[in-house]
Amino acid sequence: MNVERPKEKYDQLIADGYCVIEDVLKAEILTRLRTVTDELLDAQTEDERAAHRSSGSMISVYMDPLFAELVAYRRALQALEALGFLRPKWSSGYVISKPAQSPPLFWHQDWWGWDDPCSYTALPQQLFLMYYLVDTTPYNGCLRVIGGSHLNRHPLHDILPSAHGDALQRVEDPNHPAYQQIHGEVDIPVKAGDLVIGDSRLLHASHGNQSDERRTVITLWYHPFFALLPVSMQAHIGRLRQSFAWSDAEWARIAELAPVCDGDVEPLKWNRNPGPDLK
Numbered sequence: 001m002n003v004e005r006p007k008e009k010y011d012q013l014i015a016d017g018y019c020v021i022e023d024v025l026k027a028e029i030l031t032r033l034r035t036v037t038d039e040l041l042d043a044q045t046e047d048e049r050a051a052h053r054s055s056g057s058m059i060s061v062y063m064d065p066l067f068a069e070l071v072a073y074r075r076a077l078q079a080l081e082a083l084g085f086l087r088p089k090w091s092s093g094y095v096i097s098k099p100a101q102s103p104p105l106f107w108h109q110d111w112w113g114w115d116d117p118c119s120y121t122a123l124p125q126q127l128f129l130m131y132y133l134v135d136t137t138p139y140n141g142c143l144r145v146i147g148g149s150h151l152n153r154h155p156l157h158d159i160l161p162s163a164h165g166d167a168l169q170r171v172e173d174p175n176h177p178a179y180q181q182i183h184g185e186v187d188i189p190v191k192a193g194d195l196v197i198g199d200s201r202l203l204h205a206s207h208g209n210q211s212d213e214r215r216t217v218i219t220l221w222y223h224p225f226f227a228l229l230p231v232s233m234q235a236h237i238g239r240l241r242q243s244f245a246w247s248d249a250e251w252a253r254i255a256e257l258a259p260v261c262d263g264d265v266e267p268l269k270w271n272r273n274p275g276p277d278l279k
Ligand SMILES: O=C(O)CCC(=O)C(=O)O
Pocket: 055, 096, 105, 110, 128, 141, 142, 143, 204, 205, 206, 217, 219
């Protein structure tokens, strides 16, 4: 696959924290992903839905073998390669689906390695690869981001409770600043099958879904420079794998992407809150 202007995309990803690669998923896999995600979503209980009112569903991609195919999807790996990420590893991912007529997703960032000094450098430790399965706009809940917030402190960093608070998920206070429009936020509307790549430290949120259709995204977490990360971080990443519905065939499919950490090292402690070194 040819990525247009790969150096510009790379520069944007490093400086702003995100970029979009158009038209990555072929229609055939897009159709299968829609079918499988719809089945998983239809099987959810009311309690599960209420617990994740703001984000929408949080279903692990280890829950269906099809997602191993997506993790190792050749066109996505070619896109990463075009950006200079030659040996990425992969750790986890979720099906995040906003039902029809649902509230906004709160502002947050997803990085958990803030106790290590490398988290305060330009090196992206972890990237999200987001595939939206329908075209998105602000009306049906497209992504929004604060460019540069992966490297620079923003007032939001100080008002967000913990990165994924239960109360925020349940939308106990819809007037909380974490749901509001923020000066300087950028909308990222996409076509179904485009790929949004972002730094996990980036502050992001999504608009509410005012449409009558569900809006599903699959988020996969990759580590573009796994071999350059501190071993304690590698050890933590190595522990994130789970089994659920995956068999040996799925593990074989993603073998090249498995984050293997040799040696008996204490994994880095999970800390979702950036420290004072984020300036
Ligand atoms: O639902 C979305 O548009 C964004 C999902 C998200 O924030 C995430 O996967 O971290």
